[in-house]
Amino acid sequence: MSLRRMAAIVLRHFYLIRGSLSRVFPLFVWVGIDMVLWGFISRYLAAAGAFRFSLVTTLLGAVLLWDFEARVMQGVTMAFFEDVWSRNFLNVFASPLRLSEYLGGLVLSSIATSAVGLAVMLLVAVAAFGLAFPVAGLLLAGFFLVLFLFGIALGIAGSAVVLRLGPAAEWFIWPIPAVLAPFACVFYPLATLPGWMRPVARLLPPSYVFEGMRAVVAGGAASGAMLLAGTLIAVVYILLACWIFASVHRYAVRTGLIARYAAESVS
Amino acid sequence: MQEAPSRRAPLPDVSAAEPPVLAAEGLRKAYGDVVAVDGISFRVARGEIVGLLGPNGAGKTTTINMVLGVLAPDAGRIRVEGLDLATHRSAALGRMNFAAVYSPLPGNLTVSQNLRILGLIYGVPKLGERIETLLGQYDLLRFRNVKSGVLSSGEQTRLSLAKAVLNHPHLLLLDEPTASLDPAAARDMRARIRGFAAQETSGMLWTSHNMSEVVEVCDRVLFLSRGRILLEGDPRTLPGEHGKANLEELFITVAREPLSLAEEWEP
Numbered sequence: 256m257s258l259r260r261m262a263a264i265v266l267r268h269f270y271l272i273r274g275s276l277s278r279v280f281p282l283f284v285w286v287g288i289d290m291v292l293w294g295f296i297s298r299y300l301a302a303a304g305a306f307r308f309s310l311v312t313t314l315l316g317a318v319l320l321w322d323f324e325a326r327v328m329q330g331v332t333m334a335f336f337e338d339v340w341s342r343n344f345l346n347v348f349a350s351p352l353r354l355s356e357y358l359g360g361l362v363l364s365s366i367a368t369s370a371v372g373l374a375v376m377l378l379v380a381v382a383a384f385g386l387a388f389p390v391a392g393l394l395l396a397g398f399f400l401v402l403f404l405f406g407i408a409l410g411i412a413g414s415a416v417v418l419r420l421g422p423a424a425e426w427f428i429w430p431i432p433a434v435l436a437p438f439a440c441v442f443y444p445l446a447t448l449p450g451w452m453r454p455v456a457r458l459l460p461p462s463y464v465f466e467g468m469r470a471v472v473a474g475g476a477a478s479g480a481m482l483l484a485g486t487l488i489a490v491v492y493i494l495l496a497c498w499i500f501a502s503v504h505r506y507a508v509r510t511g512l513i514a515r516y517a518a519e520s521v522s
Numbered sequence: 523m524q525e526a527p528s529r530r531a532p533l534p535d536v537s538a539a540e541p542p543v544l545a546a547e548g549l550r551k552a553y554g555d556v557v558a559v560d561g562i563s564f565r566v567a568r569g570e571i572v573g574l575l576g577p578n579g580a581g582k583t584t585t586i587n588m589v590l591g592v593l594a595p596d597a598g599r600i601r602v603e604g605l606d607l608a609t610h611r612s613a614a615l616g617r618m619n620f621a622a623v624y625s626p627l628p629g630n631l632t633v634s635q636n637l638r639i640l641g642l643i644y645g646v647p648k649l650g651e652r653i654e655t656l657l658g659q660y661d662l663l664r665f666r667n668v669k670s671g672v673l674s675s676g677e678q679t680r681l682s683l684a685k686a687v688l689n690h691p692h693l694l695l696l697d698e699p700t701a702s703l704d705p706a707a708a709r710d711m712r713a714r715i716r717g718f719a720a721q722e723t724s725g726m727l728w729t730s731h732n733m734s735e736v737v738e739v740c741d742r743v744l745f746l747s748r749g750r751i752l753l754e755g756d757p758r759t760l761p762g763e764h765g766k767a768n769l770e771e772l773f774i775t776v777a778r779e780p781l782s783l784a785e786e787w788e789p
Contacts, residue, residue, distance in 0.1 A: 263642035267628075270635045341628035346685075349590035350643050351616035509594045511553070514587040 256359065260352050264360020265367065268334050272368070282368055283375035286322045290376050293318040294384035312472055314442065315386050317465060319376050321441045324402040324461060325432040326372040330365025331410025332417075332428055339422050344516045354504055358497060361414070362407055369406070394471075397482045398464045404489035405460040409435075411496035415503045418512075440465050460489040541604035542567050543617075543693040543725035544589065549598035551584050551749075558584040560749035561598070566693065566725040573736045573757060574729045576746035577777035582729045585746070586622070586697050589727065591615055602693055616644060621686035622697035626678055629671020633662055633681055636670055637688060644689035656684040660714065675702040679711060687718050694718075694726045700735060708732075712739055733757075733769040743769075745776050752776055 272278045293315050301310040338347055347357065380386035388395055413428040420427070438452060439461040448456055456462040463485030467477035507513045544566040551559040559581040566572045574582050587593035589600055591607055591614070600607040602614040627636040634653060641649040657663045660680040665673060670681060679702060686694055696715070700708035712735060719726055730736050736743060737757045745753040753760060753776065757769050766772040 257645070259645065260643050263639045266642065267631070267635075267639045270631055270639075274632075275630070337628075337630075341630060342626070343628050345590070345592060345622070345625035346627060346640065349592050349615065349620060350640070351612045351645070352643050353612050505594075508592060511584075511587065511593045513592045514583075 256353065256356055260356045261360040261363060263352075264334070264357060265363045268337065268364040269367075271337055282371045286326060286372045286376045287379050289318055289322055290315065290379040291383070294380065294386075297384065309387075309472065311384055311386055312388065313469070315380055315384055316388060316468065316472075317441050319380055319386070320398065320402055320464065320468070321432070321436065321439070321461070322376060323369065323373050323399065324406045326369040327365055327403050327406025328409040328413065328432065330368040331361045331407060332413045332425075333368070334361045334364040335410075335414040335417070336425060339417060339425070339516075342516070344513050348504075348508075348513050354501060355497075358411060358500065361410070365407065365410060369403075394467075394477055394482070397486070398468065401460045401464050401482065401485040401489050404486065404493055408489060408492035408496040411493070411500050415496070415500040418500070418507060419503045421516075435459060435461075438462070444469060458488065460485040460492070463488075540568065541601065543603055544727065545599075545601045545604075546585075546589065547599045547601075549585065549588055549595045549600070551581075551588060551593065551595050557749050559588070559595070562746070562749070562751050563598075564744055564751065564754075566727055568692070568725055569719065569723040570742065571719055571726040571728055571740050573740035573743035574727055574746065575733075575736065575743050575773060575776075576752075577773075580746040581749040582746055583697060584749075586620070586695055586727065586729065589618075589693075589695060590620055616689070617691060618693035618695065619644070619686045619689055619691035620695035620697070621679075621682040621699050622695075623679075623682075623699075623701050624697070625682075627670050627681060627685060629669060632667050632669055633657070633673075634666045636681070637685060640685055641688055646689050652688065656688065660684040676704070676707040679703055679707070683711065683714065687722075690722055690724075692724055694724050696726060696728045698729055698731065700730070700732065708735065715739070733773055737769055745772075747776050 272282070294311070297310045297314040300314070338344060377386075409431055413431060416427055417424045438448075438456045439459050440448070440456055441461070445453060445456050445462055445466055463481045467481055467485075471477050504513075507516075542565040544564075546565070547563045548561050549559050549563070550557070550561045562581075562585065564572070574585060576582055584593065588595050589607075591611055594608075600614075602617050605614040605617070607614045627640075631639070634657070637653045637656065638649065641653065646652050657666055660683060662677070662680055662684060665677060665681075670678065673681065679699065683699065686696070699715070700711050703711060715726075716739060718724070728736070728740060740757050743753075743755065743757045743760065744751050753764070753772075755763065761768050761772045764772055764775070766775060
């Protein structure tokens, strides 16, 4: 793998963001608004009733973590969509760039863009609403790591879907975090879910993060084993997503899809 | 009409020990029941410009896409300076480059940004100097910070050609490089490409529907019809060998009555 070629993909994304306000704003505006909105909701609910735990931590912290995961996914897909929208596939794939380097470049771009979003979210949540995570150090890093890995997996898999189905399929990708949220137990314990939803939730790494976070907020301790399980499942998803992307790429090369790929829907 | 002079003296010996820059053997590609390319073999030697000619649907772009590695042949093998494209994809693609009207560089990046990103992908040494040289050679200095998408057709073609020679490719694929240019700009572009070929001794595969351009530029032509190589030879002498006044007449015959030529020519 060539770091230089991966850096080229990151540089391309940096140039695009630097030159466009419409690309800069989404990095932090929506997540900032989410923090403000959920910060006030948390305050209102906390004032309206007596709770044994901090609502700001439970609700606002959950929104922050979930938004982070969604930003990581969007970081990958947005960097990929830039090639879709500019019909750049021939220049990318008819070059010495390896598929692993291309995906690596998308992931690095996502790290950079999601870090901006995370910094803004933390700033608003901590400064304006006094968010204090009940965990720190390695455990908190572990929570973010699981969500980061799962976001990367979703981003790569989503990009594969668009590569296979065409640019119009991007509308399948945007709602993915919203579709997964009910299963990921972002705001409620896994035990709240009906029986048929629980196995699905256990297959989603974020559910381990949010269960762990709630356990700590309730005065208990997060299970290291559960966090490890979430991490391992997320790694499996990344491997699976890379395999899916590589398979779709092989299909696209076999059928001529890449050569014919345009800014229109490809059937 | 003035007789076009032979581009330059003696053609390289393709049978010499040094492997040809491009060797395609038994290439075949079918889309369902439609055979786009039907078992063609050809070579391009160092310093040779080979014209790939034929009517629409003859298999030219399919052939180019296979050489670029964005379309997998159903059968056959492609080697670039002895490197098998199927097994040494990155190294083989690093030795070539291309320009095609259907693959513009991203319009939302500036001229120099596009060249810098691709220069990193191709691993161009002393990239800054190389970009400056190309901006000067292709009259793009004043467009250095202009977004590629707002350039005129002629300027975009110059940029595509600057990109195509960025990495000093040993094999250059040019798919109708002058298609969108006015006659003066096209002549200028041919001169630049010839200059590059003479300087770098690269092999070139060139497609065009402009027969006078082909006569002016190409050392050898391959006439494709229905996915097969129907005729091959020197574009200046080939028409006479088949009782035609010029290459355009021969082209029209290939397009309308390929069977009559196939019967009289055995490769």
